[in-house]
Amino acid sequence: xxxxxxxxxxxxxxxxxxxxxxxxxxxxxxxxxxxxxxxxxxxxxxxxxxxxxxxxxxxxxxxxxxxxxxxxxxxxxxxxxxxxxxxxxxxxxxxxxxxxxxxxxxxxxxxxxxxxxxxxxxxxxxxxxxxxxxxxxxxxxxxxxxxxxxxxxxx
Numbered sequence: 481x482x483x484x485x486x487x488x489x490x491x492x493x494x495x496x497x498x499x500x501x502x503x504x505x506x507x508x509x510x511x512x513x514x515x516x517x518x519x520x521x522x523x524x525x526x527x528x529x530x531x532x533x534x535x536x537x538x539x540x541x542x543x544x545x546x547x548x549x550x551x552x553x554x555x556x557x558x559x560x561x562x563x564x565x566x567x568x569x570x571x572x573x574x575x576x577x578x579x580x581x582x583x584x585x586x587x588x589x590x591x592x593x594x595x596x597x598x599x600x601x602x603x604x605x606x607x608x609x610x611x612x613x614x615x616x617x618x619x620x621x622x623x624x625x626x627x628x629x630x631x632x633x634x635x
Contacts, residue, residue: 481526482607483590484509487551491532494547494623494631497539506533510587522596522603532586540625541574544584550620555610556590565589 484507491505492498498505512528534544552559552570559569568589575583593608623630 481509481528481592483555483592484530486555487530487532487548487588490551491544491547495539495543496631497537497543498534499631504535504537506535507531508533521598524594524596526590526592526594528590530588530590532584532588534584534586536577537582537584538580541582541584542625543623543630544586545572546623548586548588552588556588557610558591559589 488502488505488507492502508531510529510531512526514524515527516522516524532548537544548570556569559565570586570588572584572586574585577583595606595608597604597606622632
């Protein structure tokens with residue numbers, strides 16, 4: 481599975497607390513399953529819930545949510561496509577530890593398509609990305625909160 485690593489990289493590059501302390505971000509894969517058919521190939525899809533836990537978070541929660549949304553738009557856009565997926569695909573909880581500190585738990589329903597092709601006696605495995613964004617959607621390169629530049633996002 482590639483998406484947890486990709487999301488970790490996106491968050492550590494864009495969330496100042498995680499850039500300073502990447503050990504504050506923990507990831508767990510829950511309720512995973514493989515979806516496959518009796519088709520002629522062994523191609524399949526990973527379906528799983530990715531649980532992100534950010535501990536001892538003291539910044540504005542928007543600094544986490546906006547980069548997650550930006551990542552989802554490119555890497556799991558179907559979460560934003562239907563009412564059902566908008567309701568269940570991206571959920572969160574927060575344990576308020578003090579006036580300035582909380583633990584944040586985010587659940588994302590993710591999928592990854594894997595194409596398996598047989599060439600002679602060999603099997604070739606390739607992960608297939610999501611369809612590209614529409615041409616009229618520009619990828620943001622900077623994150624501002626209340627007019628202050630917080631981080632630069634990788635192009």
